[in-house]
Amino acid sequence: MRIGELAALVGVSTRTVRYYHHLGLLPEPARLANGYREYRLRDSVALARIRHLAELGLSLEELRDALADDEGRDLREVLLELDAELARQQEAIGARRDRLATLLAEVDLHPDSMVTGDMAEVLRHLPAEGSTFAQVDRELLTLVSVMADPADQARMLKLMRPLTEPDALARGHALYARLDDLADAEPDDHRVAVLAADLAAHIPDEMARLMVANVPAARSGPVDNADDGRWLEVLSGEVSPAQAEVFRLLMTMLKERA
Amino acid sequence: MRIGELAALVGVSTRTVRYYHHLGLLPEPARLANGYREYRLRDSVALARIRHLAELGLSLEELRDALADDEGRDLREVLLELDAELARQQEAIGARRDRLATLLAEVDLHPDSMVTGDMAEVLRHLPAEGSTFAQVDRELLTLVSVMADPADQARMLKLMRPLTEPDALARGHALYARLDDLADAEPDDHRVAVLAADLAAHIPDEMARLMVANVPAARSGPVDNADDGRWLEVLSGEVSPAQAEVFRLLMTMLKERA
DNA sequence: TTTGACCTTGACGCGACGTCAACGTGTCTA
DNA sequence: TAGACACGTTGACGTCGCGTCAAGGTCAAA
Numbered sequence: 052m053r054i055g056e057l058a059a060l061v062g063v064s065t066r067t068v069r070y071y072h073h074l075g076l077l078p079e080p081a082r083l084a085n086g087y088r089e090y091r092l093r094d095s096v097a098l099a100r101i102r103h104l105a106e107l108g109l110s111l112e113e114l115r116d117a118l119a120d121d122e123g124r125d126l127r128e129v130l131l132e133l134d135a136e137l138a139r140q141q142e143a144i145g146a147r148r149d150r151l152a153t154l155l156a157e158v159d160l161h162p163d164s165m166v167t168g169d170m171a172e173v174l175r176h177l178p179a180e181g182s183t184f185a186q187v188d189r190e191l192l193t194l195v196s197v198m199a200d201p202a203d204q205a206r207m208l209k210l211m212r213p214l215t216e217p218d219a220l221a222r223g224h225a226l227y228a229r230l231d232d233l234a235d236a237e238p239d240d241h242r243v244a245v246l247a248a249d250l251a252a253h254i255p256d257e258m259a260r261l262m263v264a265n266v267p268a269a270r271s272g273p274v275d276n277a278d279d280g281r282w283l284e285v286l287s288g289e290v291s292p293a294q295a296e297v298f299r300l301l302m303t304m305l306k307e308r309a
Numbered sequence: 310m311r312i313g314e315l316a317a318l319v320g321v322s323t324r325t326v327r328y329y330h331h332l333g334l335l336p337e338p339a340r341l342a343n344g345y346r347e348y349r350l351r352d353s354v355a356l357a358r359i360r361h362l363a364e365l366g367l368s369l370e371e372l373r374d375a376l377a378d379d380e381g382r383d384l385r386e387v388l389l390e391l392d393a394e395l396a397r398q399q400e401a402i403g404a405r406r407d408r409l410a411t412l413l414a415e416v417d418l419h420p421d422s423m424v425t426g427d428m429a430e431v432l433r434h435l436p437a438e439g440s441t442f443a444q445v446d447r448e449l450l451t452l453v454s455v456m457a458d459p460a461d462q463a464r465m466l467k468l469m470r471p472l473t474e475p476d477a478l479a480r481g482h483a484l485y486a487r488l489d490d491l492a493d494a495e496p497d498d499h500r501v502a503v504l505a506a507d508l509a510a511h512i513p514d515e516m517a518r519l520m521v522a523n524v525p526a527a528r529s530g531p532v533d534n535a536d537d538g539r540w541l542e543v544l545s546g547e548v549s550p551a552q553a554e555v556f557r558l559l560m561t562m563l564k565e566r567a
Numbered sequence: 568t569t570t571g572a573c574c575t576t577g578a579c580g581c582g583a584c585g586t587c588a589a590c591g592t593g594t595c596t597a
Numbered sequence: 598t599a600g601a602c603a604c605g606t607t608g609a610c611g612t613c614g615c616g617t618c619a620a621g622g623t624c625a626a627a
Contacts, residue, residue: 052543055573061456065574070615085623087574092448092547099455100423107405107412111614127416134409141402144395147365151392154365158385165358190350197357198319285310289350313604323605328584343592345605369583574623585611592605597598 052090061098068098076101076115109133153201166196169208176215177227184230187289210258219253226250236293243293247300251308259305266302310348319356326356334359334373367391411459424454427466434473435485442488445547468516477511484508494551501551505558509566517563524560 058065071077077097080090104114109129117129160168174192178185196204213219229246236242254262266282287295316323329335335355338348362372367387375387418426432450436443454462472481487504494500512520524540545553 053574056543064616066615066617069576074614085574087623092445092452092543096448096452096455099452103423103455105614107409108402127413130409130413130416134406134413137402137406137409141399141406144366144399144402148392148395148399151365151388151395155385155388155392158388165361187350190354194350194354194357197354197361281310281314285314285350288310311605322585324584324586327607332583343605345592363583568627570625570627572624572626575621576619578617578619580617581613581615583612586609587611588607588609590606592603594601594603596601 052095054088054090057090057095057098060095061102063098063102071098071101071111074111074115076111076118107133108137166193167201167204167208170196170204173208173211173215176220176223178224182227182231183234184290184294185227187286190289207261210255210261213255214253222253226253230294230297233293233297234291236291238292238296240293243296244300247297247304250297250301251304254305256308260309262302263306263309310353312346312348315348315353315356318353319360321356321360329356329359329369332369332373334369334376365391366395424451425459425462425466428454428462431466431469431473434478434481436482440485440489441492442548442552443485445544465519468513468519471513472511480511484511488552488555491551491555492549494549496550496554498551501554502558505555505562508555508559509562512563514566518567520560521564521567 052060054065054068058068068077072079077094080088080094083089100118101114104117105111107130109117113129113133117126119125154165157165157167160171166174170192174189177189195207199207214223226246226249229242229249233240233242233246251259283295283299286298290298310318312323312326316326326335330337335352338346338352341347358376359372362375363369365388367375371387371391375384377383412423415423415425418429424432428450432447435447453465457465471477484504484507487500487507491498491500491504509517541553541557544556548556
């Protein structure tokens with residue numbers, strides 16, 4: 052047989068056969084006078100065996116190891132390992148499909164974003180365009196909703212629920228307005244400390260504890276942990292210096308309260 | 310934020326972030342005076358969203374399309390399509406695991422080869438070393454056992470069962486010996502036609518029909534079908550001219566009988 | 568003789584990055 | 598002030614299992 056016949060017989064391309072030669076998986080057969088490879092029956096048996104195993108999902112390198120010398124001993128281990136690997140893959144795909152189903156339900160309800168229904172509810176209660184600080188909160192909440200695992204998120208949403216009550220909402224919007232008023236103020240403006248105290252009063256105890264536990268800038272001591280990064284500076288980049296000072300004071304107050 | 314902070318926050322490598330810029334998935338942020346990229350909160354939101362979707366199995370290209378302009382309309386379709394794709398993958402892996410389990414059972418029983426137990430039984434009944442023709446049969450049967458689907462194989466094995474009875478076996482071995490005797494004979498040796506007839510008599514009717522239907526050299530007319538290849542020549546390469554002639558005559562007789 | 572089907576080797580391309588090179592920048596320490 | 602060290606920049610190559618094209622050589626049929 053020439054290479055095309057062998058390939059057609061086993062059902063692969065000639066490129067595949069030559070590639071297997073290149074890898075040393077299939078021995079190079081004798082050549083005819085014109086340089087063509089001349090295959091025999093046993094080559095097609097070897098090739099068919101390679102394909103049989105490859106189609107089960109074995110990598111060609113694993114194949115070479117398994118078929119190398121002792122065909123029986125190693126092969127069984129490799130196949131068992133492969134089965135475990137395939138089982139893992141099935142589970143992983145199942146988990147992905149679960150998350151996908153969750154996401155699809157969210158997309159159905161809120162096509163414009165990718166947050167859960169509850170989080171979308173919270174976001175809708177934030178002041179719309181115009182408030183730069185509300186925009187920062189919006190981004191923070193969206194980030195959390197994409198990154199945090201569902202359990203943590205649900206806990207957080209439960210704590211935020213009271214803030215969406217009509218009167219709490221009105222006070223919240225007033226606080227946002229006062230924050231926005233500080234856009235051009237100096238960090239030592241007298242309104243800064245007052246606003247921070249009012250914000251602290253607005254935040255329920257349980258939520259304060261959660262913020263202290265999770266916001267790096269509020270944890271004890273100076274920035275000694277690499278994980279902490281530079282949260283405060285990052286936020287400062289998003290808002291004015293006076294507004295950043297409000298945030299810093301607020302976190303200090305919450306930490307003292309905890 | 311600089312690129313390392315962004316990457317650590319979202320849990321990817323800096324290379325990944327730059328790759329997403331390269332693909333246009335994530336917009337390039339402003340640069341500092343020193344050329345460093347300067348990221349803001351919204352960049353981390355965008356990056357987290359990309360990762361969230363990518364981890365579900367969407368390709369980056371699909372992601373770019375889905376997140377391009379209309380986030381809601383397209384995304385749902387893409388996600389549904391992805392779910393179908395994942396379901397297909399799960400099924401494919403399941404099928405692979407089924408075949409793997411079959412193969413494992415075979416390997417347990419017959420560690421030296423990769424054939425089913427029944428086929429191993431047939432192979433064991435063939436004359437051992439020394440008979441070149443039996444070696445050819447051995448390779449042909451092994452090839453069939455690797456390539457044919459299990460149903461066809463089972464049918465074939467059932468037809469071969471009578472040939473492994475003690476007396477049929479003895480006659481079969483005698484026929485192999487007579488074939489091997491023709492190794493150095495001329496194609497017009499008088500033993501050729503006799504042996505072909507004896508072989509034909511040794512093959513049960515039903516099996517003859519199966520061979521005529523499946524062996525290209527036995528089908529009607531000259532080689533007119535590309536699929537037929539050059540079976541006869543291939544076999545001739547494995548055995549002597551006289552032996553090849555026996556095979557040719559045998560197939561002709563079987564065809565006439567059908 | 569020319570076509571057309573086959574063979575040869577060699578090289579590039581894919582997808583989603585990892586990894587290394589060669590270099591500039593910023594911060595901390597001796 | 599110098600050096601160490603961590604970080605940033607762009608660019609290029611490697612991964613895996615081949616597909617695909619390039620530029621030729623070989624062979625049977627029209």
